[in-house]
Amino acid sequence: MAEPNNTDSALGHLRVIELGDIPASYAARQLADLGADVIKVEPPTGDPSRLLAPFAGNIVDRERSLTFMHANTNKRSIALDLANGSDREVLVKLLQSAQLLIEATPLGGLEKHGFSDEKFRNDFPHLVIVSITPFGRTGPYRHYKGSDAIANATGGFLFGQGDDNKGQCTAPSHLAYQMAGTMAAMLSLAGVRHARETGAGQRIDMSLQEALTFCNSSSVARYTRENRFERRPGGKAYGGAGTNIYRCRDGRYVHFTTNMPHMWKEFAQNWMTDKCLAGPEWENPRYRDQHSAEVAKAFAEFIGQFDADDFANQAQARHLAAAPLNTIGQFVNCEQNRERQWLQEIDHPVIGKYKAPGAPMRLSLTPMRVRRPAPLLDQHRKEILAELANATFKPAVTRERARDREPMLQGLRMADLTQQYAGPLGTELLAYYGMEILKIETGTIPSKEREAAVHACMNRGKLGCTLNLRNPQGKELFKQMVAKSDVVVDNFSSGVVERLGFSFDVLQKINPGIVQAVMPGWGLTGPLKSWVAWGWQLLAYTGIMRLWGYPDSPMETRCKIAWPDRVGSVTMAMGVLAALEYKARTGQGQFIEGGMLEAQGAMMGPAILDYTVNGNEWDAMGYREILGECYAPYGVYPCAGEDNWIIIACASDEEWRAMAGLVGSWAADAKFATKEGRKQHRDDLDKKLSEWTRKNTPKQAFRLLQEAGTAAGVPSSGEDLFHDIHLRARGHIVETEAQPWGKITHHGLPALPSLSKADAARPAPWIGANNDEVFGKILGLSKEQIAELQAQEAIK
Incomplete structure (x- = not known):
């Protein structure tokens, strides 16, 4: 393996073979940035994505595609013609040397060259195979074709977004492919862990449709439980009356929301000069929704008196969620990125040095970094063939067939402090595949929020417990949880976890192997670190909200879905498993800063590179998009x-x-x-x-x-x-039953392991439903001790 990097990379012990279309490229790029040796197998004419626009210098050439460069840093390239017997033998040796194959080839594409399921089982029993296809490897649509836009559409993301006077508008910048790629990287690591523990490789069948249905989250549950059938909001509010895009005095726009009670009071009663919304009746969200036109008019008139940056700064000073709708250039050049030194310089042999998006998260011991630019076609043939000629392939670990069916993440435990949307979606993903998630809540959150379908949907498979983290005894109980856990995760604002007394230094003294992941919206440092962040504001600030629409549609009709919440959740899950891979080798835990602004910004690669390399600044293009x-x-x-x-x-x-x-x-x-x-x-x-x-x-x-x-x-x-007959044929539509929700139908697993058990049909817990199991069985407390802690309001 060239340039082994076992000391400061999470995945320096892994070799990954990549085959096929660009979803595999995005998945393997995440693993490569985490240190894996990724060998990209291309056809002799090159990966077709080498001919995807935009091109450096606007020169169409297979070594100048900026989209290809974004998706393929840190990889080595070898060109193989799989119709040729000697090249097939090279692929055989590559697969023998690897732990993981990520492939996005058409169904039957590998089989026609002799790489059948039977051959993989017999000749490469150790190998984990992640197969990414538009609709999965089974079901009536298994042979159907797809694209990034089709994945977004069939996964449910486009239906309720955008201009209601036009058809649904696709997302920019390959967001669906990149989201699925990040999820595939996470599942790859789960599969690698299972293979190491049991000796059994397996195939993980990822459908792009189902990956996006998972990220779309609760649309099926909201339909079945709440009879909600969302239409595109157009220029109207989305997410509650007043939550919308507003034009400012300088001609720019901001996204603004007051969807929490304290936010509404601060804005309507304290800041607005016209007190038309200050009456007590307006504090009722339902009343506001019934009079949304009045809310919209008052908000627009007040916000229109400010320049965009001025309004956002003043709103944030009042702890209100607002952000400007930036252009790509404004995001790239913002002070937050400069102070955090997020952009990274890459030196490419054809186009020279250029600025590229930085990492989607920051790992304290094993940072994601670019060690080499995207490869030229067949650039590494000689060194790869030399390595294979001198390699001694180790026999596979003895297979324990009795453990084949174990969930991929069985034996791992997480203390989960995440709330709302960003965070719970990612911890649920880990729960599906076997990680034990202790969902820690407090009884102070209104029960109506928990009764919503979205809560029941995003917290399936977790153990619910209640804990008062402001109570001294509650803090001690949490420390006991940390001692018995592998991971702690939260999505608090910057500084909250430290004020609670649970900084990484503190947790590491309790458990030296602990992995702590935090998910601050804007990051832990920089001038925006204290800003309030909902997914909408991050979407606006990174430039995506401005891009996601038609050029002739009003700005107010741009997409308003909280996409960064999904990005941050799945990125966190991937980072946690990468850190646990490192811990498995070294015994060391580490700290992960999963700032969601940077996670979302990292997916803007094609647009950012076109700006930094060519000076082209994208704007809304609808289906005339460059990609x-x-x-x-x-x-x-x-x-x-x-x-x-x-x-x-x-x-x-x-x-x-x-x-x-x-x-x-x-x-x-x-x-x-x-x-x-x-x-x-x-x-x-x-x-x-x-x-x-x-x-x-x-x-x-x-x-x-x-x-x-x-x-x-x-x-x-x-x-x-x-x-959907296809989703049902693949078992993707599942039903749960638990109080107080009763029966609810949900989306299912985003990918299907061929051996390991995985389960999306375990219901979400009601608040404190598993207190006895968590505090009694896991922490070992007696019933009398639990009762005393409840009396002291430590368990609350």
């Missing part, structure tokens, strides 16, 4: 019925010919024969294609296009997901 230039036709098209749509992403002339026979004789026009021709005549193409799609329901168009061989997807609501 969509590889498709034609590409967009969202109207279908029969009200507000019904289909997304089409035609990647090649072959796919076009396949769909041309469906859509009408006009498709035979020579001007549409090539991708360049279709892009040149896009307006005419979209108009004619819309005439065909309007004759079909979304599901009809989806089936017809996919069966013909063209990628398409339906923007799905919670109701659509609930009834």
